[in-house]
Structures are given as structure tokens and as C-alpha cells.
Amino acid sequence: MNIAPEESSIKTSVGEKQLPASLRPFFELLDPDSEHPIAQCLLCVKKKTKNSKYKGFKNSLSNWEAHLSCMHPKENRKYRDAKAEEAAKIAKGQHDGNCFCPSKSKSQASQKSLVKITDHFRKDAAKKYSKHHPKQRQITQLLLKSIACDSLPISIVDKPSFRGLLGELNESYAIPHRQTIKETHLPFTEKLVINGIKAEMKSLTSVYVTVDIWTNRQMRSFIGFTVHFVDDEFNLKSRLLCCEHFAERHTAVNIANRYEDVVMRYQIDGKVRRVISDNASSMKKAFDFSLIDIKTTEMKVGNDEDIQFSDKEDFHDPNVDLDTLLALLPKWVSCFAHTMQLCIVHALENINTKLPNEAEDHVSKRVVIHSTITKVAKVARTLRASTTASEFLHKKNVYLLMKNQTRWNSSLKMFRSFVKAGKDVLNAAIDELAKSQKEKSALKLSSTELVVITELVDVLSPFEAAMSQVEGEKNVTISNVCAVVIGLKKSLEGMALILHICQVLSRILVEQVNIRLNPYLEQEDFRFATFLDPRFKADWLQTEEERDLLKQLSAQLTKELLKRKAAIDAENRDSPLDSAGSDHDQTSSSSEEKENAHRGLFSFMRSSMSKKKRKIAGPTQEKILEDEVEKYFAGDCESLDCDVLGYWKNEQRFPHLKIAARELLGMTATSAPSERVFSHAGELYRAKRANLGVKIFAILMLMRINSDLI
Known part of the structure; x- marks a missing residue:
């Protein structure tokens, strides 16, 4: 000093x-x-x-x-x-x-x-960047990206240690304060991300949206929308449109209104082909536009509640094609993963339900399966709640899992953890915990119960494999659904023949698959997507009767291609290229009229025409498409590890099918992308940030999921 x-x-x-x-x-x-x-x-x-x-x-x-x-x-x-x-x-x-x-x-x-x-401190400290300096903007954007992606609090920019670090790394950088970030930088970055998503979807004709609702620790609801599509370079893209506070009641009308706001915000009205969500009734009603009666101009939302449109004349215009209008509205599709999970839940919960005229042998097996499932859940809950048992299992490298209603395949993972631990280790852990012999006998697993647990793992494992095929976000999933449904049924039917006790459960699961998953085989989107997958084509059709339907399905596919081509031609009708072409046609027709006038009375005779090349009528557009579809199905299937979008990107033989594949294969089979969004939301709304503002949260979520646009 x-x-x-x-x-x-x-x-x-x-x-x-x-x-x-x-x-x-x-x-x-x-x-x-x-x-x-x-x-x-x-x-x-x-x-x-x-x-x-x-x-x-x-x-x-x-x-x-x-x-x-x-x-x-x-x-x-x-x-x-x-x-x-x-x-x-x-x-x-x-x-x-x-x-x-x-x-x-x-x-x-x-x-x-x-x-x-x-x-x-340096006596010759560098001059600070101006707010418009490129380096100042670049560092600020990286700082905002780190705050959003790494779950950092915005107040970190006011911490002396953090400011000292940035000052040492770049002394010319003017570190923004917390209030500046909230009021200026975050809204600017939000607009930047939204404009980037708009630019990506501007040239598209078809996109697919998933929607779901989530509740945080404070029981505040949020609604999330994600969009999925294949871009011009045949890259599968997923974007978060919004994850916003949803304070209204979770009714169909409120969900539909919020959907309309999001669609108009991103200017994709008319481009959304399908909306994928879970099986909640409010979701289904919100996007089930068949409930709209255009002739009476009433939207049915319940037994006692109707919404009247203010201007009925718009819906009574005789020039409006009602079928065309309804075709433009997006259709609701239930999440395949949720539906498949319902098969498992229903089978496990109703395993103890006796059917009329059922054999006593089957009834006794149902009782054993039900009691084993109940006991496994009780043992897992008891051992995990004890520090003594947990320490014992930890020394043995054994970790027991619990069933969770909100987690897919959680029952399977619980059973699998018991099989991995083994009966001896589990019973030894119970000996460490239980005090009385009665308590030990109530918790210890018998050899028969261990066999049941092993068979439960075998029965439920195909559902886990099926889930891994349809819940992806970075690869094509829509084309796997039909093959997955058929594969599930084949696996379960085969297990019913080899299992000793759980064959009853496998038969119940087959019934549930037929009831809940078979409808996906009848939906055109899932069928056509499977046909357009070069790994499957028509090979997933098993019976001869189904193969006979291939011609009919090919005709439907051709019809669908014609519709798509007509829609694309309608959009390009007003382009300068078409205008030039029409001018050329008019010029050609006028010259032809002059030539006919020169020939006079003999102009009707073909033999009197000039020796120029005559126009020969070519095949119709429908015939071209039929030949293209037939040629595509005649080829061999690709290997199962084939990159589907990479195949169509490099394919030049089927130009019309290529366009259809780009539009259709962007659809996701599940609403899993929305579920992943809420996993990120839980990290932002952790216990120490429970009071995060809903507006700031929405911006941070948009930045976090779409971070490559920052």
C-alpha cells in the first residue's frame, strides 16, 4: 500500500x-x-x-x-x-x-x-466494443446460447467472478447486465429463431405437428408444439414452435385456439397435414375437424355446448367444395407409443380378471402372474426405502428399479432388474432388512415367482424393441409402424406357444394389439409411408390375400400422387416460367391459324399438312405414374440398415415417388418429441429456479431446443 x-x-x-x-x-x-x-x-x-x-x-x-x-x-x-x-x-x-x-x-x-x-489493472485498458460491433454481437449470442443450453441463471452476468473471467478473456467486451439481457437481448434472439424457422418452412408444402401439455413443480401448465419435416436436401428436421404457459382450462376449444395462434405466428396455415398427440379426449376433439358441421355452421364440442360461427354466408357459398376444404384441414393422429403403452397397461392391470367359460388352468396362471407382479412392486418399494438394504445391494452392484406410470417400459425395466439381481441376492437383502420370520417369508421370492418374472421379461421385451423403432426424432419412424405392428403380433403369438405360465398374458397382449394397433394398418399415411420405405416396400404384406390388394393400393398411391402433383402445379401456375410458356403457346396457336388459313379449303386434310413432324399423343400422366409405381415395387428391397432419406436423395428413377417420399416421411409416429421438450423444461424449472418467469422461460426453451439457429 x-x-x-x-x-x-x-x-x-x-x-x-x-x-x-x-x-x-x-x-x-x-x-x-x-x-x-x-x-x-x-x-x-x-x-x-x-x-x-x-x-x-x-x-x-x-x-x-x-x-x-x-x-x-x-x-x-x-x-x-x-x-x-x-x-x-x-x-x-x-x-x-x-x-x-x-x-x-x-x-x-x-x-x-x-x-x-x-x-x-492495466493503465492502457482497451476500448470497449460498441453494441453494434460484430465481435460484441458474436460474444453476446454465445453468452445467451450458454445461458439457455446449460441452464445457467441470467443473474450470472452480474456475478463479479463471472464478469472478471470474461474481462480477462476479452477486455474489450462490454458485458451486458441482467436487465439488459431480459429486456433487449432475449426478445431479439427470440425473433431471430422464429424468423429462422419460418425461412426453413417457407418452401415446404407439408409439415407435421406434435402437441402435448406439461405441468411443472408449481402445478402451472405449459403447452408445447413441435414441427417436423424433410427439407430440400432430404434432411429430417425437428423444431420447437413454442413451449408456453397455458393458464386456460385444458378443453378442446382452448387447445384448438392456441394451435391456431401458433400456426398463424409461423405462417404454416394450410401446410400442416397431421397433428400427433396422446389419446386424451380433449386433444382428439381439438383436432377432429370432422366434428365441424359446415352446413349448419356449428362446431360440436360437447353434449350441451355449441359454438356458432358469426358469418354463415361464407359456408353456404355454392362455389366452395366442402370436400376440398375439409381435405386442407389437418387430421389428428394418436401417438403410436402411447397407444402401445396402453396395451401393456391394460394387460397387466386386468390379468386377474376371469373370463367367462375360461379353463381353470388359465385362471390359476392369471392368479400367479398377478400375485407375482404385486409382490415384485412391494419388494422393490421396501428395499429401496431401506438404507440397510440399499447399502447391501450397492456392494453387490445391484440396482432395483421402480415402475413409473409416466415412463414407457418401466414395468419391463423393473422386472429385468430383478432377474439381473437374482433370487439369492434379493433374499439376502430381505434377511438384512426383515426382523421377523413372517415378514421375511412375505417378501422372499420363490423359484416359481422368479420363473414368472423371467417370462414377463420375455413377453414385454418385443414392446421395448418396437418402441426403439418408433420414438426416434433424428431418423424416419412413420414407415416403421406397419412392420412393427405385424412383428409384435408374430412375436407374441410365438411366445404363447413356448411359455409355461405367461402364455395367458401373451394372448391378452395379442388381443390388445389387434384392438388398439391394427387400426394403424388401415391408415393411408402409415401404409404409403411403409411402401415408400425402400427397406420394406410391399414385403410387409404377409398373406396372399393382402398381396392381392397391392394392385389396389398401388392405384390409391397413384391417385394420391396425382393429387399432390395437381396441388404443386396449382401453386406454380402463376410463376413467370409458366407465363412465358403460355405466351409461347399463344404464339404457336396463332402461327398455326395463319398456316391453316393459307391452305384454305384443304386445311382439314391431314395429307395437305406441311412436312413438319407431327405431334404424337404420349402416355397420360396417370399411366406414367402407374408405370413408375410398378417399376418401384418390382425392385428388390434395400438392407435394414439403409438410410431411407439418403436413398431417396440419390434416387433419380422415380421422380414422382421421390416428391411423395419427401413430403410423407417427415411425419413422426409418436409425440415423443414433445415429451423430450418437457424433459428440458424440467431442467430449467428446477427447484432453485422455481420462480422463473413464464415469458423468459418460453424464450429460453425456444433458444435451447433450436440452438443451432442462434
């Missing part, structure tokens, strides 16, 4: 301590050894003022200097001049050694060894 010359510690030759020479004409030191030495003002004594003694500080003259400055300004100027001269002499080493300061103390000695923190 730098100390002023007059405050330097200098001893006199006789051990006396005096004031600096510049201050001695004005003050007389009375008790220099005191912690707070007292000096008498000689000027105040001359003026005979009531108080002339003033306390000072052990290592400071500031109090006496302040007295001179306030009470004796003329003498203060003399003191300042004398002080400057004395400081110059001391700097040259010409001091008289009679400066006041008590003997060195430990604290003073330590102060001399200290260095001011400002001494480390």
Missing part, C-alpha cells in the same frame, strides 16, 4: 515523535503515543476559541488537515505549499527525519507489504 510521505514512519534521533514540518506551525502534538493522538490548533488558541484540541488518527493526518481547510482557509493554502515542498525533499531523500508517526506496529508493517488491487 502506497503511503504519503508525511505519513511515513521515520524516527528522530532522540526517539521523539513530532508532526511533519509543514504542519508544525499550525498544530502542537500533545500525546503522540495514544491510539488517537490529540493535537492543539495554535491558530484557534490565538483566536481564543472555546475548542482548540482535535483528535487525530494513529497513521493519518486527515482530521487535522480537514480542520485547516474548513476553519483556516488562508493558512491551509500555506500548508499545502509547504507540504508539496516537503514531499519533494523526502522523494529526493533530503528529509530531516522528524516526521510524526508512532513506532511501527505489526498492522502498519503488513500494510506496507500489501499491494493495491488497482496496481494490477
Whole structure:
């Protein structure tokens, strides 16, 4: 620490301590050894003022200097001049050694060894970037991206340690404050992301939307929309449209209204072909546009509630094709993963339900399966709640899992953890925990129960394999559905023949698959997507009767291709290229009329035409498409590890099928993308950030999921 010359510690030759020479004409030191030495003002004594003694500080003259400055300004100027001269002499080493300061103390000695923190600051600090500087914008965008993607609090920019770090890395960067980020940078970045998503979807004709609702720790609801499509380069894209606070009741009307707001915000009205969600009744009603009776202009939303449209004349226009209008509206599709999970839940919950005229052998097997499932859940809950049992299992590298209603395949994972642990380890853990013999016998697993658990794993494993084929987001899933349904039925039917106890469960699961999953085989989107998958084509059709339907399905596919081509031609009808073509046609027709007039009466005769090449009528567009479809199905299927979109990107033989594949294969089979969005939402709304504002949360979620657009 730098100390002023007059405050330097200098001893006199006789051990006396005096004031600096510049201050001695004005003050007389009375008790220099005191912690707070007292000096008498000689000027105040001359003026005979009531108080002339003033306390000072052990290592400071500031109090006496302040007295001179306030009470004796003329003498203060003399003191300042004398002080400057004395400081110059001391700097040259010409001091008289009679400066006041008590003997060195430990604290003073330590102060001399200290260095001011400002001494480390560069005297030539770099000039800060302006707010429009490219480097300033780049670093700010990276900072915002880190806040959104790494779940950092916005207040981190106000932390001294964080600001010191950024200042050391780039001293020219002007670090924004928290309020600036909230009010300026986040809204700007939100617009940047939204405009980027709009630009990606501008040239598309078909996109697919998933929707779901989530509740956070404070029981506040949020609705999420994701969009999926294949771009011009045949890349599968997924984007988050929004994850916003949904304060309204979860009714069909409110969900539909929010959907309309999002669609209009991104300007994709008329482009959404399908909306995928779970099986909630409100979701189904919100997007089931067949409930709209356009002729009566009423939207049925319940038994007692109807919404009347204000302008009925728009719906009674005779020029409006109602079938065409309904075809433009998106159709609702239930999430395949949720529906498949319902098969498992229903089978496990109703395994103990006796059917009429059922054999006693089957009834007894149902009882054993039900009791085993109940016991496994109880053992897992008991052992996980005990620290003693948990420590014992941890030493054995055994981790038991619990069933979770909101997690797919959680029952299978619980059973599998029991099989991996083994009966001996589990029973030993129960011995460590249970006190009475009765309690031990109630929890210990028998050999028969372990066999049932093993068979349960075998029965439910095909559903896990099926789930991995349809819940992906970075690869095509829509084309796997039909093959997955057939594969599930084949696997379950085969297990019913080899299992001893769980054959009853496998038959129940087959029934559930027929009831809940077979309808997917009848939906055109799933059928056509499977046909357009070069790994499957028509090979997934099993029976001869189904193969006979291939011609009919090919005709439907051709019809669908014609519709798509007509829609694309209608969009391009007003393009400059078409206008030029129409002008060329008019010119050709006028020249032909002149030529016919020149031939006069004989113009009707073909033999009298000029020797130019005659136009020969070619095959119709429908015939071209039929030949293309037939040629495609005649080829061999690709291997199962084939990149579906990569195949169509490089395929040149089937141009019309290529367009259809790009539009159809972008559809996702499940609403799993929305579920993943809410997993990220849970990280943002963790316990320490439970009071995060809903508007800031929506922007952070948009940035986090679409981070590559920042």
C-alpha cells in the first residue's frame, strides 16, 4: 500500500515523535503515543476559541488537515505549499527525519507489504466494443446460447467472478447486465429463431405437428408444439414452435385456439397435414375437424355446448367444395407409443380378471402372474426405502428399479432388474432388512415367482424393441409402424406357444394389439409411408390375400400422387416460367391459324399438312405414374440398415415417388418429441429456479431446443 510521505514512519534521533514540518506551525502534538493522538490548533488558541484540541488518527493526518481547510482557509493554502515542498525533499531523500508517526506496529508493517488491487489493472485498458460491433454481437449470442443450453441463471452476468473471467478473456467486451439481457437481448434472439424457422418452412408444402401439455413443480401448465419435416436436401428436421404457459382450462376449444395462434405466428396455415398427440379426449376433439358441421355452421364440442360461427354466408357459398376444404384441414393422429403403452397397461392391470367359460388352468396362471407382479412392486418399494438394504445391494452392484406410470417400459425395466439381481441376492437383502420370520417369508421370492418374472421379461421385451423403432426424432419412424405392428403380433403369438405360465398374458397382449394397433394398418399415411420405405416396400404384406390388394393400393398411391402433383402445379401456375410458356403457346396457336388459313379449303386434310413432324399423343400422366409405381415395387428391397432419406436423395428413377417420399416421411409416429421438450423444461424449472418467469422461460426453451439457429 502506497503511503504519503508525511505519513511515513521515520524516527528522530532522540526517539521523539513530532508532526511533519509543514504542519508544525499550525498544530502542537500533545500525546503522540495514544491510539488517537490529540493535537492543539495554535491558530484557534490565538483566536481564543472555546475548542482548540482535535483528535487525530494513529497513521493519518486527515482530521487535522480537514480542520485547516474548513476553519483556516488562508493558512491551509500555506500548508499545502509547504507540504508539496516537503514531499519533494523526502522523494529526493533530503528529509530531516522528524516526521510524526508512532513506532511501527505489526498492522502498519503488513500494510506496507500489501499491494493495491488497482496496481494490477492495466493503465492502457482497451476500448470497449460498441453494441453494434460484430465481435460484441458474436460474444453476446454465445453468452445467451450458454445461458439457455446449460441452464445457467441470467443473474450470472452480474456475478463479479463471472464478469472478471470474461474481462480477462476479452477486455474489450462490454458485458451486458441482467436487465439488459431480459429486456433487449432475449426478445431479439427470440425473433431471430422464429424468423429462422419460418425461412426453413417457407418452401415446404407439408409439415407435421406434435402437441402435448406439461405441468411443472408449481402445478402451472405449459403447452408445447413441435414441427417436423424433410427439407430440400432430404434432411429430417425437428423444431420447437413454442413451449408456453397455458393458464386456460385444458378443453378442446382452448387447445384448438392456441394451435391456431401458433400456426398463424409461423405462417404454416394450410401446410400442416397431421397433428400427433396422446389419446386424451380433449386433444382428439381439438383436432377432429370432422366434428365441424359446415352446413349448419356449428362446431360440436360437447353434449350441451355449441359454438356458432358469426358469418354463415361464407359456408353456404355454392362455389366452395366442402370436400376440398375439409381435405386442407389437418387430421389428428394418436401417438403410436402411447397407444402401445396402453396395451401393456391394460394387460397387466386386468390379468386377474376371469373370463367367462375360461379353463381353470388359465385362471390359476392369471392368479400367479398377478400375485407375482404385486409382490415384485412391494419388494422393490421396501428395499429401496431401506438404507440397510440399499447399502447391501450397492456392494453387490445391484440396482432395483421402480415402475413409473409416466415412463414407457418401466414395468419391463423393473422386472429385468430383478432377474439381473437374482433370487439369492434379493433374499439376502430381505434377511438384512426383515426382523421377523413372517415378514421375511412375505417378501422372499420363490423359484416359481422368479420363473414368472423371467417370462414377463420375455413377453414385454418385443414392446421395448418396437418402441426403439418408433420414438426416434433424428431418423424416419412413420414407415416403421406397419412392420412393427405385424412383428409384435408374430412375436407374441410365438411366445404363447413356448411359455409355461405367461402364455395367458401373451394372448391378452395379442388381443390388445389387434384392438388398439391394427387400426394403424388401415391408415393411408402409415401404409404409403411403409411402401415408400425402400427397406420394406410391399414385403410387409404377409398373406396372399393382402398381396392381392397391392394392385389396389398401388392405384390409391397413384391417385394420391396425382393429387399432390395437381396441388404443386396449382401453386406454380402463376410463376413467370409458366407465363412465358403460355405466351409461347399463344404464339404457336396463332402461327398455326395463319398456316391453316393459307391452305384454305384443304386445311382439314391431314395429307395437305406441311412436312413438319407431327405431334404424337404420349402416355397420360396417370399411366406414367402407374408405370413408375410398378417399376418401384418390382425392385428388390434395400438392407435394414439403409438410410431411407439418403436413398431417396440419390434416387433419380422415380421422380414422382421421390416428391411423395419427401413430403410423407417427415411425419413422426409418436409425440415423443414433445415429451423430450418437457424433459428440458424440467431442467430449467428446477427447484432453485422455481420462480422463473413464464415469458423468459418460453424464450429460453425456444433458444435451447433450436440452438443451432442462434
